[in-house]
Amino acid sequence: MKHVRIERDGRIATVTLDRGNAANALSLSAMRELTEAARRFENDHETSAVILAGGANFSMGFDLRDAESGEVRALGLAERRQRLAAGPRMCQAWQDIEPLTIAAIEGWCIGGGVALAVACDFRVVGRSATLYTPEIERGMSMSWGSVPRTVALIGPARAKRLLILAERLDADRALDWGLADEKAEDGEALAAARRIAERAAELPPAQVRMIKELIDANAHALGRATAAIDRDQFILSQSSGDFEEGVRSFLEKRPAKFTGE
Numbered sequence: 001m002k003h004v005r006i007e008r009d010g011r012i013a014t015v016t017l018d019r020g021n022a023a024n025a026l027s028l029s030a031m032r033e034l035t036e037a038a039r040r041f042e043n044d045h046e047t048s049a050v051i052l053a054g055g056a057n058f059s060m061g062f063d064l065r066d067a068e069s070g071e072v073r074a075l076g077l078a079e080r081r082q083r084l085a086a087g088p089r090m091c092q093a094w095q096d097i098e099p100l101t102i103a104a105i106e107g108w109c110i111g112g113g114v115a116l117a118v119a120c121d122f123r124v125v126g127r128s129a130t131l132y133t134p135e136i137e138r139g140m141s142m143s144w145g146s147v148p149r150t151v152a153l154i155g156p157a158r159a160k161r162l163l164i165l166a167e168r169l170d171a172d173r174a175l176d177w178g179l180a181d182e183k184a185e186d187g188e189a190l191a192a193a194r195r196i197a198e199r200a201a202e203l204p205p206a207q208v209r210m211i212k213e214l215i216d217a218n219a220h221a222l223g224r225a226t227a228a229i230d231r232d233q234f235i236l237s238q239s240s241g242d243f244e245e246g247v248r249s250f251l252e253k254r255p256a257k258f259t260g261e
Helices: 028-039 067-072 077-083 086-095 112-117 146-154 156-163 171-177 189-202 205-219 221-225 227-238 241-252
Strands: 004-009 012-017 049-053 100-105 108-110 122-126 130-132 182-184
Touching (some): 012 189, 028 086, 049 189, 077 227, 086 112, 086 146, 086 227, 100 112, 108 112, 122 171, 122 189, 146 156, 171 182, 221 227, 227 241
Parallel strands (some): 012 049, 122 182
């Protein structure tokens, strides 16, 4: 894989997204590799915990400059729906991993990075980490199954502040809200995630998986029932003038002027 590497140490695996740049953004090819990485743990009875890490920035979200993503917007509706399943499929694959999963978050965790992080069981944040979902400021809706997962973690009111008002959460606020489970010193999120993974590795693996499956079945039942809705909302948003204005203003580094069109 070009953008993702997998390292194993006993019963603990570490998956690292590395786009080779500071943004560590999620291109469609990187998303497919992260999906493939998650699926490598299917029927894997030797792994108790999987850590998901980025670099200095966990991920600054979906890569709006990705040439392949630009091509998707020119497709017909049926093919666009199929191609835009890459994000939801990636996050679902991470949620479905049977071992416990821990996201080790340093620096910026934006948009699609947040969607990926909330698909994990736990999130450890570095002291200077910031979680931020600016999709609405780009004229689009938050997607990839992240809305019901976020509601399950922090409740509807705080989810609206994060996803509608686009409030930025520093490490302390993320911890207070329940979006993060532990805070570490900068550069130590991976080590802190490793300690959680080591605890999981001490426990009976079959029982860990059964209890996780039962908890997730209760926590995510509604999310699974409404899984297709946010993808179609995203496609609908893409047809709006506000979407074009939001993306254009972001690329031109200027305030957006939304009209409701």
